Amino acid sequence: MAVNIxxxxxQTPEKLYDWLDAxxxxxxxxxxxxxxxVPVHSHSVWYYLGGIAxxxxxxxxxxxxxxxVYYVPHIDSAHASILKINSQINFGWFIxxxxxxxxxxxxxxxxxHMFSTYLMRAYRPPRxxxxxxxxxxxxxxxxxxxxxxxxxxxxxxxxxxxxxxxxTSKGPFxxxxxxxxxxxxxxVGQATISRFFVIHVFLxxxxxxxxxxxxxxxxxxxxxxxxxxxxxxxxxxKHVEKFFPxxxxxxxxxWLLVLNALALLVGLFPWGLGPEADPFAPAPIGIKPExxxxxxxxxxKLLPASIGPIEGEQAGMMFFGLIAALLAATPFIDRxxxxxxxxxxxxxxxTVLIGFIVFTIWGFIS
Amino acid sequence: xxxxxEKHACCGGGCQGKQQTVDDPTRRRFLQLVxxxxxxxxxxxxxxxxxxxxxxxxxxxxxxxxTSVTLGKLDDLEKGTGRNFQFGSKxxxxxxDEAGDLHAYSAICTHLGCTVQFASEKDVIFCACHGGQYxxxxxxxxxxxxxxxxxxxxxxxxxxEIVVSKPAAAAAKKEA
Numbered sequence: 001m002a003v004n005i006x007x008x009x010x011q012t013p014e015k016l017y018d019w020l021d022a023x024x025x026x027x028x029x030x031x032x033x034x035x036x037x038v039p040v041h042s043h044s045v046w047y048y049l050g051g052i053a054x055x056x057x058x059x060x061x062x063x064x065x066x067x068x069v070y071y072v073p074h075i076d077s078a079h080a081s082i083l084k085i086n087s088q089i090n091f092g093w094f095i096x097x098x099x100x101x102x103x104x105x106x107x108x109x110x111x112x113h114m115f116s117t118y119l120m121r122a123y124r125p126p127r128x129x130x131x132x133x134x135x136x137x138x139x140x141x142x143x144x145x146x147x148x149x150x151x152x153x154x155x156x157x158x159x160x161x162x163x164x165x166x167x168t169s170k171g172p173f174x175x176x177x178x179x180x181x182x183x184x185x186x187x188v189g190q191a192t193i194s195r196f197f198v199i200h201v202f203l204x205x206x207x208x209x210x211x212x213x214x215x216x217x218x219x220x221x222x223x224x225x226x227x228x229x230x231x232x233x234x235x236x237x238k239h240v241e242k243f244f245p246x247x248x249x250x251x252x253x254x255w256l257l258v259l260n261a262l263a264l265l266v267g268l269f270p271w272g273l274g275p276e277a278d279p280f281a282p283a284p285i286g287i288k289p290e291x292x293x294x295x296x297x298x299x300x301k302l303l304p305a306s307i308g309p310i311e312g313e314q315a316g317m318m319f320f321g322l323i324a325a326l327l328a329a330t331p332f333i334d335r336x337x338x339x340x341x342x343x344x345x346x347x348x349x350x351t352v353l354i355g356f357i358v359f360t361i362w363g364f365i366s
Numbered sequence: 367x368x369x370x371x372e373k374h375a376c377c378g379g380g381c382q383g384k385q386q387t388v389d390d391p392t393r394r395r396f397l398q399l400v401x402x403x404x405x406x407x408x409x410x411x412x413x414x415x416x417x418x419x420x421x422x423x424x425x426x427x428x429x430x431x432x433t434s435v436t437l438g439k440l441d442d443l444e445k446g447t448g449r450n451f452q453f454g455s456k457x458x459x460x461x462x463d464e465a466g467d468l469h470a471y472s473a474i475c476t477h478l479g480c481t482v483q484f485a486s487e488k489d490v491i492f493c494a495c496h497g498g499q500y501x502x503x504x505x506x507x508x509x510x511x512x513x514x515x516x517x518x519x520x521x522x523x524x525x526x527e528i529v530v531s532k533p534a535a536a537a538a539k540k541e542a
Binding site: 162163167180183184185187280287303304311312313 | 420421422450451452455456457459473477478479480481482483493494495496497507511512513
């Protein structure tokens with residue numbers, strides 16, 4: 001009695017397709033992909049940002065897996081293992097630089113994606129959850145950046161983690177407990193490396209997969225949002241293109257450009273490694289966080305030691321928390337039925353964006 | 367038995383009576399409550415061990431407490447300079463001022479826990495992370511964001527060697 005499968009495999013591709021179709025409902029998916037359209041208008045360029053973040057994420061997954069082959073999450077070996085990757089392993093410098101540069105570009109893409117969707121008011125009902133899952137993904141991105149930064153165990157990463165955890169400890173109610181859990185003790189050391197490693201390669205990827213899945217599912221459910229100016233147009237004046245194959249092919253072209261830009265950055269500016277962390281040495285002069293934390297860093301630097309009864313940092317963190325909460329609440333406030341609120345939401349978004357850029361540049365040059 | 371009969375009677379049939387018991391709102395609410403309580407206790411039962419597991423073990427934390435360290439000859443530390451050193455599991459800093467007096471502090475910035483250093487050209491204790499400054503002779507916070515002075519340590523010269531101790535240990539030694 002011959003088994004069916006090998007026969008089918010031997011047969012023509014159409015038969016194989018039929019066989020798979022019967023089992024996976026391929027035609028349903030194909031139909032969905034063909035039915036899906038993407039609006040074409042003067043702001044269409046912003047639609048590529050989510051896809052750019054996605055392709056950069058794929059780069060992170062691939063290079064992260066490769067780095068794990070040689071990286072050793074131990075206080076005595078972490079720095080040496082990165083040094084080995086950078087200097088002895090074939091293409092080690094390339095893989096590591098792709099990971100470091102890719103991470104930065106991904107955060108940048110996420111920022112642009114977030115602000116562009118905000119300013120196009122894509123958060124409005126029924127897309128509140130798409131917006132919230134997107135914000136969650138940005139927070140996960142920050143988490144990846146923060147935990148990954150410590151792993152090479154160089155002096156800058158050591159102090160960055162120390163400061164980050166100290167700021168966490170100043171959070172309300174569970175701040176101190178969270179800081180201890182992150183640190184794994186009273187000092188940043190082996191326990192911290194172990195914990196950050198687990199968070200970086202297990203916990204956050206798990207959370208990311210779930211949240212990203214939900215984010216993409218929501219986008220499929222609600223379709224691509226149109227800005228108000230396009231929404232107001234009569235149907236005959238609206239232009240759309242098919243997601244499959246038109247948009248996806250353009251997407252692929254953009255991804256190719258992004259990957260080229262990444263390769264160029266990696267080739268011209270390979271990612272370095274500072275001297276190994278010494279927990280008893282003073283913080284190096286000119287130490288600064290990664291650019292995406294620079295605005296917060298610069299802002300906190302300006303605050304006095306205490307504002308009224310609370311510490312300057314706590315006041316600062318409360319301020320950032322308030323901005324994040326307002327951004328998260330925007331879809332529930334600006335529901336598209338009040339032009340004044342819509343205007344206020346837009347002013348708020350632009351203010352946050354300009355503030356972020358100004359403080360980042362200020363932090364960079366000071 | 368009589369209750370049973372009454373129920374049947376008011377609903378007008380055997381099956382109907384049974385149906386009513388299932389739809390009883392009190393019973394439904396009770397089952398929902400029980401389900402909720404089960405879910406909560408299961409949640410607690412799984413969360414608690416995980417939290418306990420992740421809480422750093424105390425035994426690992428506390429090594430033998432260091433109350434004083436010897437830093438070598440006084441002559442090796444020039445006037446108007448400072449040096450970072452390890453005090454137990456924490457960083458510390460010693461400064462020898464222009465007059466030749468010694469001042470020792472915990473080197474942990476009271477702002478966000480970075481490690482401070484002595485900047486001899488400016489004659490201040492300085493934190494590179496957020497620009498906090500302390501007076502090297504008193505440890506007092508004089509500029510930038512630090513909210514409190516540095517925690518002081520006691521520096522003494524014993525037989526030509528610098529010995530830095532915790533204030534309590536130094537006081538106990540003095541008394542003895």
